[in-house]
Amino acid sequence: MGNCCERAASFFGPQKNTYVRVSLPAVCFVWQIAMVVLFGVFIRYDDESDVKGWLQYKKEHNITSDIENDFYFRYPSFQDVHVMIFVGFGFLMTFLKRYSFSGVGFNFLIAAFGLQWALLMQGWFHSLDPVTGKIHIGIESLINADFCCAASLIAYGALLGKVSPVQLMVVTLFGVTLFAVEEYIILDLFHCRDSGGSMVIHTFGGYYGLAISWVLYRPNLHLSKRLQGSVYHSDLFAMIGALFLWMFWPSFNSAISHHGDGQLRTAINTYLALASGVLTAVAISSLAEKKGKLDMVHIQNSTLAAGVAMGSAAEFMIMPYGSLIVGFCSGIISTFGYLYVTPFLEKYLKLQDTCGIHNLHAVPGMLGGFVGAIVAAAASVDVYSEQGLINTFSLEGKYRNRTLGTQGAYQAAGTCVAIAFGLVGGVCVGFILRLPIWADPADDFCFDDEAYWELPEDEETIPPVLEYNNHMTHKSQDTCESNFALEES
């Protein structure tokens, strides 16, 4: 297998090679060493994770029990988010028949690098101690770092199969950097609430990936068409990823929302929206096929759009039926996207979006941003109470006098900032990735793990062929013997 594919590759694409033996280790080592140095200079434990700090914190705040440590409020949600990042996103991208190693493996690499860089970038922008010049990290920092990676992983979804791991590291480096800046603008300057990241994660990540993919357009991608589909079992692996994303989305949205009712309400709203989205995604998927058959692409992806669309509003008093309505719409929009918009984008806008992140992240994220804006603008003292409004929208300090209409406007503006950052940032990064130094695969060698992985000889595809040859030469041998013969050869 190895041999013959190499031959094929050299026949079709002699102009490109996918050797990353120098570049990949170099990038990994240099960046990891940089991380060690920068962490040494900047990163310290926060009060809740520091031996001395926590003793002092308890004394100052008159806390008697360790259960008040933020660890116990957020750690279960953090672990759910962690599973979403590594197993959820990772396995969702294993659906291609021969790109599963790269799907889950490069996802792993990106996230492992991205979360370190995110701790630094987010630290510099959000929590740099002005006196000591240090960043103090705790459980919320870990969650935010995971969130930040998510944007780059979403971008990977659009690029899946068409880029090298070195390019992905570049995508992540810039992705995390841009994320920290737009997040600073949206959450700090605009003072938006976006606990599940409809804007900062999904809208930004979606458009970032789409813009890169647009710049990297490959006119001859059809040469890899043979590998662009799934096989039965690769779809089941992808289903593992899809379900872990679906199940843990309530934790994703509620992981950093307000303690108490905030986390609980966010979880409830997300749970309801997701359930609603499944039914409409199934309905549209079935409607679109002449006998009503379902398409795994929709089941794996469109059922998740509701979680994306609830990323801003889930923390607000959107009411249970409001959540159902948002889920209802997202399931429909997302499935329509897979059916009609993705093919349209590819044909007319020259935009190749492998996983359809346009339908799963970009559009539902945008929807979520605007739903958040509307729900915020519609908030009233009647429903929230005075104190409740202040808590929910953090209208304290210099934001004390902001009206809810203004808050809504800022939420909407935040969504636009996320789109702009995604598109402009993505185009710039895309041009960087077009430099001929990144060892990306030739057009006929896309969607193929062979490019970057040592693959096992595959018992399941190879033997019958050889067996056949054996049969031809030693006619009377029985199946079993030839089977053993070939496996030993």
Place this chain on the structure above:
Amino acid sequence: MGNCCERAASFFGPQKNTYVRVSLPAVCFVWQIAMVVLFGVFIRYDDESDVKGWLQYKKEHNITSDIENDFYFRYPSFQDVHVMIFVGFGFLMTFLKRYSFSGVGFNFLIAAFGLQWALLMQGWFHSLDPVTGKIHIGIESLINADFCCAASLIAYGALLGKVSPVQLMVVTLFGVTLFAVEEYIILDLFHCRDSGGSMVIHTFGGYYGLAISWVLYRPNLHLSKRLQGSVYHSDLFAMIGALFLWMFWPSFNSAISHHGDGQLRTAINTYLALASGVLTAVAISSLAEKKGKLDMVHIQNSTLAAGVAMGSAAEFMIMPYGSLIVGFCSGIISTFGYLYVTPFLEKYLKLQDTCGIHNLHAVPGMLGGFVGAIVAAAASVDVYSEQGLINTFSLEGKYRNRTLGTQGAYQAAGTCVAIAFGLVGGVCVGFILRLPIWADPADDFCFDDEAYWELPEDEETIPPVLEYNNHMTHKSQDTCESNFALEES
């Protein structure tokens, strides 16, 4: 592949078609819209998830810390239960060689619809506010909704491969409805304790599914025999489901048990019983084969019976060795069931039980109900203390004077109610499902994803065949070239 299967289907079963293009979207849309409307009328946040409510609740109960919100007591268990429902049940049903998409996919659909309907039904029966006419939902409602779905998913286990998704929606609609009623009788009227649902979930769900399957008996199911087994990798996917069920069963049983010692004791007891059940299931499985080989069916299923059998008693003071004994017996009973009872039921009672839910849910659930009755009847002030008895069995208010013997008798009666509801309800629903309008597959087209899913062309089975043809016509081509040729064709 697609083409030839269609041809085969039209040859064997021209009288039936599996087109769900109208019915499935119609059911999904109508029911989801109904959910939106009913949620709008009835469902509101409870005090712990409402902005105003939680502020007030904290003031009234003199609570200073948000950590006292029920979210922090139950959310980790809720997420474990959620994983059991979607990944656990879902992947356990992927064991068939060509029905894995339906196994995990329809499980997803059923649960997503069921949990919405469950919030309404359980709300109406258990927590309808008599003044406002509203149902207030919180974290416990979500867990209960997941539990309620479990009964319908269990029923799906008996029907796996033989029904259409539209039928499954009907099974779920009635399943959830019946569940809410029998739960009301058992938990509210009889005042039983059943935190892990031995009675209300497993016994009811098991007999409900068996009764439906009995009514839907297919005399010519052998026509689908070629698809009724597993393949190597489908058994591994099923093992994912089995293990997530096994691991999280302590959370399942303890998710809604009493705060503090109640949740911890329930988890410990379930953990021990499950461990014990693995050893006896392995032992019987090995004993039954002439060389002592193990059967994956038993490892995937019978190892779980102990969790079912501890659903009622795990919260009581059954003692650690008591848990081991319950696990010991369930492992044996369940494996025996798979070896002898299921074939017997199929042959003599005309009962086709695809997943063997009789052995995994119905009988162990019944066992669990009676174990709960015995342990309750044997409770004493000596072991529990006065206050402990009151807490554990909620013997307050009008149940203040109930003796433990009476409590035991009610627990036993509750089990019988669950059986009765399952059997009678299942027979009725079965007859509804025999109407010739549901697009269920013909006898020779069961256990086949082809009926309701657009399947990928499978690289793993198809190529060698075509390759062979290629070899026949262009004799001297080498393997690699023909491989590419066929993939591009």
Place this chain on the structure above:
Amino acid sequence: MGNCCERAASFFGPQKNTYVRVSLPAVCFVWQIAMVVLFGVFIRYDDESDVKGWLQYKKEHNITSDIENDFYFRYPSFQDVHVMIFVGFGFLMTFLKRYSFSGVGFNFLIAAFGLQWALLMQGWFHSLDPVTGKIHIGIESLINADFCCAASLIAYGALLGKVSPVQLMVVTLFGVTLFAVEEYIILDLFHCRDSGGSMVIHTFGGYYGLAISWVLYRPNLHLSKRLQGSVYHSDLFAMIGALFLWMFWPSFNSAISHHGDGQLRTAINTYLALASGVLTAVAISSLAEKKGKLDMVHIQNSTLAAGVAMGSAAEFMIMPYGSLIVGFCSGIISTFGYLYVTPFLEKYLKLQDTCGIHNLHAVPGMLGGFVGAIVAAAASVDVYSEQGLINTFSLEGKYRNRTLGTQGAYQAAGTCVAIAFGLVGGVCVGFILRLPIWADPADDFCFDDEAYWELPEDEETIPPVLEYNNHMTHKSQDTCESNFALEES
């Protein structure tokens, strides 16, 4: 398939059989009955899981809220550890092409037995009530029992494919016993801190398995070479295991560390080290192949070494950059081990280590032990504060006057004890396992599930062959028809 493999087996290895029909059920039943009896005599609930106990405990400690029950501090971490033991270790061992059932199945059996025996052994050594002669178990006991199993599961990694399930039960029986003793010496007598078990779990487990494997050396193992690799999808199953281990390692290390800052800091440090280790493992893996291709073995295993290496030090104030450095080194060391040390050990030391536990557990565990020693010795009042030092190193009671240098020396000595117990214990158990009564497979029948499992006839490999024969005899039949024909035959 079944038939022909049996034939092959009888041809190659008539001297050995793998029948476990008597031995396996006998061991399971006898040991499980012994567990029931011993639990009856010794095991009781602790104060936090007992109805009466918790009421009294709350009164004595003036606790008003159930949230102070240790359940809420540790249960989420416990469940993560549980997932690591059953899905993490289990699926990591499914990478072989035809040994996945045994990988995940025997892992399940070992752990289910091991945790029961561990509750007893650890109870006798650590928490036997001197007055009543009882062991009181709570949530921490469950976590410790899972930890204790981990050592035997690590040992299984070295033996994978070469031993019978009965031998594995023996490995576990002695493994758990030895574990309890060395743990008693290291944690109680030496008073070391080892919350994630670098020493007691990984170092011990690693050398225990290696020593057994060394004694059981098979000179003709090359006869099973055909089955010693992976296939594409088995590598993906293994990736599920690898990722769940990687994601939940912060919970593993922090599960039994100190409440509050202790658990949080341990989680942060482990999270950082693991991220760092991924990059260096990828770098070395890529460097080692002539085109820079990655090897799945390294991605699945070496990325985890950082978690092992942080098992002791993660609870200390190693500082975030310190964690990154430990991860950096472990990723490199572990990948080098897979590339050069494992082949060396096999060739020159006659040590066959199927999963490479030398590189994933033994060496990183040892590294972790010494890192812990250094970080402990370097601790200062400046960083920890007086009270902080006492809390972190439990320097209370008779250890009040121990200096940190001494503590470091004890930590180092503890590592040596773990190595010694592993090697000596392993050699002894190895000789027991060489008795000719254990039904282990012949050299040409290793790595084959056929030996102990009833395997499904595999649609994926068989049909094409038969099909071919059909083509030969009925030349003009089309593919589809022959396909049906063979499946019905």
